[in-house]
Amino acid sequence: MNYTILFAILNLILFSRLRFTLRDKPLSETGDFIRLTLFPLLIIPFLSVSAGWVVLIIYLLLRPVINRLFELSSTNLNRNRMDALLIDILAVGILASPLFALQPAHWIGGFEQILIDLFHPEGSEGTINWQICFAVLFGFLMILNEINLLIRYILERLQLAPLSELHQQQIDEKQFRTGRVIGFLERIFVFLFILMGQYTAIGFVLAAKGVVRYPEFGNRNFAEYILIGTLLSVLMAMGVAFIVKLFI
Numbered sequence: 001m002n003y004t005i006l007f008a009i010l011n012l013i014l015f016s017r018l019r020f021t022l023r024d025k026p027l028s029e030t031g032d033f034i035r036l037t038l039f040p041l042l043i044i045p046f047l048s049v050s051a052g053w054v055v056l057i058i059y060l061l062l063r064p065v066i067n068r069l070f071e072l073s074s075t076n077l078n079r080n081r082m083d084a085l086l087i088d089i090l091a092v093g094i095l096a097s098p099l100f101a102l103q104p105a106h107w108i109g110g111f112e113q114i115l116i117d118l119f120h121p122e123g124s125e126g127t128i129n130w131q132i133c134f135a136v137l138f139g140f141l142m143i144l145n146e147i148n149l150l151i152r153y154i155l156e157r158l159q160l161a162p163l164s165e166l167h168q169q170q171i172d173e174k175q176f177r178t179g180r181v182i183g184f185l186e187r188i189f190v191f192l193f194i195l196m197g198q199y200t201a202i203g204f205v206l207a208a209k210g211v212v213r214y215p216e217f218g219n220r221n222f223a224e225y226i227l228i229g230t231l232l233s234v235l236m237a238m239g240v241a242f243i244v245k246l247f248i
Contacts, residue, residue, distance in 0.1 A: 006096035007134035012040045013088050014141035020081055021145045026071040033064040052100030059091055078153040132248040139244040143187040147236045187237035194241030
């Protein structure tokens with residue numbers, strides 16, 4: 001398995017899916033599906049021409065159609081988007097396997113040397129470990145969007161609605177988006193601390209969030225919602241970080 005190529009393709013796919021981050025309704029604009037197509041295709045010039053290369057192009061061109069089918073209904077939208085990602089991971093995994101033997105283009109070595117000379121003008125020789133770079137980037141992209149979809153799906157299945165003590169009703173879209181941004185930052189810090197081996201620092205992240213949310217913890221429903229969401233968020237960020245550490 002060529003993990004460098006695997007992570008490179010998946011990262012471009014994850015970049016194209018960032019449009020889902022704050023979108024709770026099905027994508028319908030043509031521009032959205034164009035982005036889903038163009039970002040992954042950026043990998044094509046970096047790969048050698050082969051049978052696997054042709055199959056990859058065909059699959060990447062079919063992706064918008066597959067995603068369009070999953071976006072037809074708002075029912076179970078988060079689950080549908082995760083199913084689409086699972087198809088991407090399986091397809092790219094097969095294409096990056098020895099079965100199709102995707103290989104980097106012949107000019108990559110020269111491009112890598114240019115980067116080394118740019119950041120090390122003394123002329124020191126060496127190589128860039130692209131697998132580590134792409135694996136860490138893969139982890140970041142997973143916790144930014146994909147883990148968010150999974151958490152929202154689990155909360156939906158548990159029938160947990162975000163409540164505010166101040167309004168005793170479902171929180172508005174602005175508050176909901178603010179909560180998501182807090183969740184993004186929370187997972188980023190947890191992810192970084194795990195990679196650096198600073199496990200105890202995770203406690204400070206949880207404590208900071210608790211201080212911010214403390215005034216509303218009088219509402220038991222809201223407190224339970226925050227607790228479950230936070231634990232899920234931290235647990236999944238830790239899981240992604242430990243998986244990434246296997247490849248670095």
